[in-house]
Amino acid sequence: MAMLEIRNLHVKIENREILKGLNLKVNAGEVHSIMGPNGSGKSTLAQVLARRESYLVTEGEVLLDGKDLLAMKPEDAACEGVFMAFQYPIEIAGISNAYFLRAALNAVRKYHGRKEMDAMDFLPFYKGKMKLLEVDESFMTRSVNEGFSGGEKKRNEILQMALLEPKLAILDETDSGLDIDALRIVANGVNAMRSPDRATIVITHYQRLLDYIVPDFVHVLVDGRIVKSGGKELALTLEEQGYVGVETEARALAVAV
Amino acid sequence: MSTDTRTIDTLIEAEYKWGFVTEVESDSAPKGLNEEIIRLISTKKNEPEFMLEWRMKAFRHWLKLEKQQAEPKWANIKYDAIDYQDIIYYSAPKSKKAGPKSLNEVDPEILLAYEKLGIPLNEQKRLAGVAVDAVFDSVSVATTFQAELAEIGIIFCPFSEAVQRHPELVRKYLGSVVPYSDNFFAALNAAVFSDGSFIYIPKGVRCPMELMTYFRINAADSGQFERTLIIADEGSYVSYLEGCTAPTRDKNQLHAAVVELVAHDNAEIKYSTVQNWYPGDPVTGKGGIYNFVTKRGKCEGVNSKISWTQVETGAAITWKYPSVILQGDNSVGEFYSVALSNHWQQADTGTKMIHIGKNTRSTIIAKGISAGHGQNTYRGGVKILKSAVGARNYTQCDSLLIGDKCGAHTFPYIEAKNSTARIEHEASTSKVGDDQIFYLQQRGIPKEDALSMIINGFCKQVFRKLPMEFAVEAQKLLSVSLEGSVG
Numbered sequence: 001m002a003m004l005e006i007r008n009l010h011v012k013i014e015n016r017e018i019l020k021g022l023n024l025k026v027n028a029g030e031v032h033s034i035m036g037p038n039g040s041g042k043s044t045l046a047q048v049l050a051r052r053e054s055y056l057v058t059e060g061e062v063l064l065d066g067k068d069l070l071a072m073k074p075e076d077a078a079c080e081g082v083f084m085a086f087q088y089p090i091e092i093a094g095i096s097n098a099y100f101l102r103a104a105l106n107a108v109r110k111y112h113g114r115k116e117m118d119a120m121d122f123l124p125f126y127k128g129k130m131k132l133l134e135v136d137e138s139f140m141t142r143s144v145n146e147g148f149s150g151g152e153k154k155r156n157e158i159l160q161m162a163l164l165e166p167k168l169a170i171l172d173e174t175d176s177g178l179d180i181d182a183l184r185i186v187a188n189g190v191n192a193m194r195s196p197d198r199a200t201i202v203i204t205h206y207q208r209l210l211d212y213i214v215p216d217f218v219h220v221l222v223d224g225r226i227v228k229s230g231g232k233e234l235a236l237t238l239e240e241q242g243y244v245g246v247e248t249e250a251r252a253l254a255v256a257v
Numbered sequence: 258m259s260t261d262t263r264t265i266d267t268l269i270e271a272e273y274k275w276g277f278v279t280e281v282e283s284d285s286a287p288k289g290l291n292e293e294i295i296r297l298i299s300t301k302k303n304e305p306e307f308m309l310e311w312r313m314k315a316f317r318h319w320l321k322l323e324k325q326q327a328e329p330k331w332a333n334i335k336y337d338a339i340d341y342q343d344i345i346y347y348s349a350p351k352s353k354k355a356g357p358k359s360l361n362e363v364d365p366e367i368l369l370a371y372e373k374l375g376i377p378l379n380e381q382k383r384l385a386g387v388a389v390d391a392v393f394d395s396v397s398v399a400t401t402f403q404a405e406l407a408e409i410g411i412i413f414c415p416f417s418e419a420v421q422r423h424p425e426l427v428r429k430y431l432g433s434v435v436p437y438s439d440n441f442f443a444a445l446n447a448a449v450f451s452d453g454s455f456i457y458i459p460k461g462v463r464c465p466m467e468l469m470t471y472f473r474i475n476a477a478d479s480g481q482f483e484r485t486l487i488i489a490d491e492g493s494y495v496s497y498l499e500g501c502t503a504p505t506r507d508k509n510q511l512h513a514a515v516v517e518l519v520a521h522d523n524a525e526i527k528y529s530t531v532q533n534w535y536p537g538d539p540v541t542g543k544g545g546i547y548n549f550v551t552k553r554g555k556c557e558g559v560n561s562k563i564s565w566t567q568v569e570t571g572a573a574i575t576w577k578y579p580s581v582i583l584q585g586d587n588s589v590g591e592f593y594s595v596a597l598s599n600h601w602q603q604a605d606t607g608t609k610m611i612h613i614g615k616n617t618r619s620t621i622i623a624k625g626i627s628a629g630h631g632q633n634t635y636r637g638g639v640k641i642l643k644s645a646v647g648a649r650n651y652t653q654c655d656s657l658l659i660g661d662k663c664g665a666h667t668f669p670y671i672e673a674k675n676s677t678a679r680i681e682h683e684a685s686t687s688k689v690g691d692d693q694i695f696y697l698q699q700r701g702i703p704k705e706d707a708l709s710m711i712i713n714g715f716c717k718q719v720f721r722k723l724p725m726e727f728a729v730e731a732q733k734l735l736s737v738s739l740e741g742s743v744g
């Protein structure tokens with residue numbers, strides 16, 4: 001059984017159809033990359049998988065390890081192991097990263113009937129992950145994303161992922177706004193998590209990130225559908241030819257159907 | 258806002274958890290307000306003549322104000338006219354003796370009530386490091402740690418006891434900060450007030466524990482009119498806290514209190530309030546406490562400091578402006594406030610800082626939260642007199658909106674008569690976004706917890722000022738008061 005199975009997914013936002021019958025299968029241990037032009041629906045897909053409630057699913061189904069993901073509340077999906085690194089991370093004033101992350105970690109542990117982690121155990125764990133992502137310890141006491149630079153916000157997303165150890169991580173354009181050093185650090189963080197029982201979906205515009213996080217599969221999302229899938233070399237083709245070629249191909253295909 | 262604004266609206270169905278009624282036999286005055294009632298209250302309290310005289314003067318003044326229809330109308334609140342003749346002005350649980358001296362003499366039902374409220378009074382269970390004066394309707398029923406405090410010269414007792422045992426102090430300070438003629442509700446309070454707490458901290462003494470008064474309204478149709486007076490003598494320090502709750506009832510009940518603080522040279526008073534009166538029915542808006550309160554502190558001495566911290570989550574209507582008169586040179590006034598208006602609650606609250614002395618400083622941090630149909634108004638005045646050379650004020654006033662049927666309003670008044678004064682004012686209004694809630698949910702945090710986390714973050718600057726135990730209480734209270742605001 002695939003870890004994630006998306007069948008014929010149709011999604012509307014404010015009465016406009018954004019995803020128009022999307023199919024995707026992700027097995028444990030795999031890294032999939034989703035590429036595609038602006039506005040093609042990549043973030044919409046990520047948000048739907050994270051169960052954003054304002055995105056209306058009109059058709060199709062999504063199974064996470066055989067469970068109906070679309071029936072889950074966002075917090076339940078998160079506790080079931082779905083993590084989304086936000087394209088635009090949100091700021092929350094007055095709540096420190098450490099407080100927030102411990103609350104998150106304990107919410108997940110509680111969901112699985114596990115003992116909550118106290119501050120004494122949490123801190124060394126947190127600090128270890130900060131080290132991995134080469135993040136300054138002052139991060140801990142700063143308010144969640146408040147006053148963070150674009151790069152710091154993205155790094156914080158990956159730091160959270162490293163801490164929460166999700167089953168399925170969805171990274172929505174985590175590379176945008178990162179310089180090459182930060183990119184390498186973030187990629188290291190993601191690679192450190194690769195394991196036979198985890199899967200990752202990397203949404204990106206640029207082939208660059210995929211030099212560091214090497215995907216098993218690359219999919220091209222155009223106008224709400226996956227129009228082409230392939231191995232990691234597809235990313236290179238896209239980089240050279242742009243989406244235009246694939247788009248025309250896809251349109252021809254749509255007409256033929 | 259995006260389409261899930263509507264999901265935010267449902268966080269508003271929390272039940273008021275302090276709404277129980279205690280069955281006690283009570284000794285109540287008949288409804289109505291007249292000289293006879295005032296005499297009756299004064300007689301019940303066995304008051305000296307000067308007290309009755311003062312009450313009578315206040316009452317006559319109030320009558321005049323009432324005739325002139327001088328009940329304040331400027332606040333941003335709406336309510337049906339209060340019928341002052343339809344209120345019971347004195348109601349006390351029956352006891353064998355006036356003013357019980359030991360806990361054994363307190364009705365067990367009342368002890369149980371305080372235990373339910375989280376303020377156990379008996380020796381084994383009482384809060385460590387907190388001395389409590391428990392005021393039940395019109396009287397104080399018990400005061401803990403009194404003897405221990407007396408050993409270091411601290412007087413902490415019911416107001417009515419202070420009148421008996423320390424009449425000279427009462428006479429000297431009563432009305433010295435809030436005269437009976439101050440305003441309509443202050444006049445009413447002066448005429449009919451029945452109890453409250455009295456605190457005197459002698460020279461050079463740092464009060465070793467928190468002092469707390471817990472006000473409980475229990476009787477129906479009664480009002481509560483308490484008066485608190487705190488005097489910090491030279492070089493002393495005290496941290497005081499008040500809490501309040503009332504049963505769930507359909508009829509509005511009036512609470513009109515007066516608090517006076519006096520800080521002498523180098524003294525500091527920290528006054529914290531966690532106000533949780535019954536807010537009225539969440540759906541219909543029926544019932545709830547009308548909270549009309551006058552609180553003022555006078556920094557009389559040099560280098561003195563008065564700090565007000567308030568968390569106002571309850572009451573149908575809140576009308577209060579804890580203020581500081583900065584008379585002594587280098588004195589400091591602070592006001593830290595969180596005011597929540599959920600459902601149909603209305604709050605018009607803020608502060609007044611009056612700078613008289615040189616180099617006086619004041620800080621105002623006001624956080625207003627509006628949810629449901631709640632209306633929240635900040636009204637603050639900063640007045641710098643000519644004499645206040647080098648005065649400084651910093652005001653920060655933030656409003657947070659949850660949902661789109663509520664409102665936030667700010668009325669800052671600034672008057673500076675000395676050109677050396679420095680006044681800074683910052684204000685912001687924000688909405689709890691679905692984006693923020695979703696972000697926290699995406700990390701596994703349930704929606705309701707996510708909302709209370711955001712709110713707590715918003716209130717952090719104020720919660721930090723509360724004594725530790727109460728900061729935790731206040732956080733819980735706020736999240737309970739907002740339960741149901743997101744669906």
Ligand SMILES: Nc1ncnc2c1ncn2[C@@H]1O[C@H](COP(=O)(O)OP(=O)(O)O)[C@@H](O)[C@H]1O
Nearest residue numbers: 013014018037038039040041042043044045259
């Ligand atoms: N909250 C929203 N309200 C209205 N339209 C939206 C919203 N979010 C996304 N869209 C629209 O949906 C389409 C797909 O957006 P998105 O999934 O963000 O694309 P991508 O991530 O591939 O750039 C775009 O046309 C965008 O304008």
Ligand SMILES: [Mg+2]
Nearest residue numbers: 042043087173
């Ligand atoms: Mg996007």
